[in-house]
Amino acid sequence: MRKVIEEKVKIGRVVILGRPNTGKSTLLNAIMSQKVAITSPMAQTTRKNARVVFSSEKGKIIFSDTPGIINKVSDLVGKRVNTEAPKEVGRADVVICLLDISRPKTEEENKVIGLVRKSKAKKILVYNKIDQAIGSKDHLAEYNYLEDEFDEVISVSAIKETNIKGLINLIFELLPEKDSKLTEEDLEIMESKKGPVISLNSKEYIAEIIREKAYLFLRKEVPYSVNVEVDEVIDKKKLILIKARILTTANRYKKMIIGVGGKKIREIGYNARKELELMSSRKVFLELTVEIDKHWAERDIQK
Numbered sequence: 001m002r003k004v005i006e007e008k009v010k011i012g013r014v015v016i017l018g019r020p021n022t023g024k025s026t027l028l029n030a031i032m033s034q035k036v037a038i039t040s041p042m043a044q045t046t047r048k049n050a051r052v053v054f055s056s057e058k059g060k061i062i063f064s065d066t067p068g069i070i071n072k073v074s075d076l077v078g079k080r081v082n083t084e085a086p087k088e089v090g091r092a093d094v095v096i097c098l099l100d101i102s103r104p105k106t107e108e109e110n111k112v113i114g115l116v117r118k119s120k121a122k123k124i125l126v127y128n129k130i131d132q133a134i135g136s137k138d139h140l141a142e143y144n145y146l147e148d149e150f151d152e153v154i155s156v157s158a159i160k161e162t163n164i165k166g167l168i169n170l171i172f173e174l175l176p177e178k179d180s181k182l183t184e185e186d187l188e189i190m191e192s193k194k195g196p197v198i199s200l201n202s203k204e205y206i207a208e209i210i211r212e213k214a215y216l217f218l219r220k221e222v223p224y225s226v227n228v229e230v231d232e233v234i235d236k237k238k239l240i241l242i243k244a245r246i247l248t249t250a251n252r253y254k255k256m257i258i259g260v261g262g263k264k265i266r267e268i269g270y271n272a273r274k275e276l277e278l279m280s281s282r283k284v285f286l287e288l289t290v291e292i293d294k295h296w297a298e299r300d301i302q303k
């Protein structure tokens with residue numbers, strides 16, 4: 001006999017697309033009610049597609065956060081990062097196109113809109129940053145001609161967590177009764193209890209937290225030269241010992257990351273440690289060093 005209850009529960013895949021900085025990762029954190037993705041005002045903070053599982057009484061969804069696509073890139077990392085979002089779209093049951101309506105529309109939006117147009121998935125247009133889009137910062141009128149192409153339209157503030165439940169309800173309405181896109185592997189992922197971000201292992205996740213703090217405390221041009229590698233995570237019962245390296249491409253960046261008398265690196269390390277302690281409810285000892293590695297980007301594109 002087949003189980004009747006299971007047939008009512010929906011499962012599916014949702015991919016979040018949008019220009020860099022529109023708030024995709026912030027939105028995913030709001031949906032999940034926990035930090036699963038790092039965020040910052042820098043473009044392409046997200047460098048890889050990240051998948052998480054959302055569960056409620058209505059069903060289960062694999063959400064994918066994607067990096068925003070940049071129009072003109074010359075560096076290796078940017079080129080690699082630009083290929084991420086298109087890879088994810090094909091498997092979506094629902095595509096979310098996230099717009100930052102507090103910023104004027106630019107050419108950069110068109111790449112994303114092109115991707116959305118090609119997708120055969122159901123589509124939701126989400127206006128983000130409504131908390132900021134006030135007076136001269138309200139650019140809604142430049143975007144709303146797009147509404148006809150979408151199945152649903154909704155306004156949210158990812159940072160203030162406004163209307164997130166409404167968005168989740170819309171997604172469940174649009175998900176097909178029987179999912180076509182989920183593979184056996186997806187179903188296994190949904191059942192397993194891995195970390196919060198199912199596409200990253202714990203070392204990669206810790207590296208992301210450290211990278212976020214580096215973005216927060218470093219001057220504009222430096223973050224693009226930076227990558228973080230976690231070498232060891234040792235569970236010592238009373239504390240977790242983490243050994244990590246910040247990689248950068250030039251000596252002048254290394255100096256900036258270390259800062260006068262080591263002030264910067266201490267600031268980055270302190271803030272990463274505090275967050276990791278909060279997440280793990282454990283004491284964390286973080287050994288953080290800075291290393292020049294001119295070739296991290298080349299290794300990164302081979303992944």
Ligand SMILES: Nc1nc2c(ncn2[C@@H]2O[C@H](COP(=O)(O)OP(=O)(O)OP(=O)(O)O)[C@@H](O)[C@H]2O)c(=O)[nH]1
Nearest residue numbers: 021022023024025026039040044045046068158159
């Ligand atoms: N005021 C306001 N700021 C927001 C909102 N959502 C995100 N932000 C801010 O916008 C910046 C970019 O957010 P992210 O979530 O990193 O953007 P993203 O789309 O993931 O960017 P990439 O990963 O670079 O493609 C951060 O400084 C966020 O705090 C919002 O609803 N309102």
Ligand SMILES: [Mg+2]
Nearest residue numbers: 024025045046
């Ligand atoms: Mg992001």
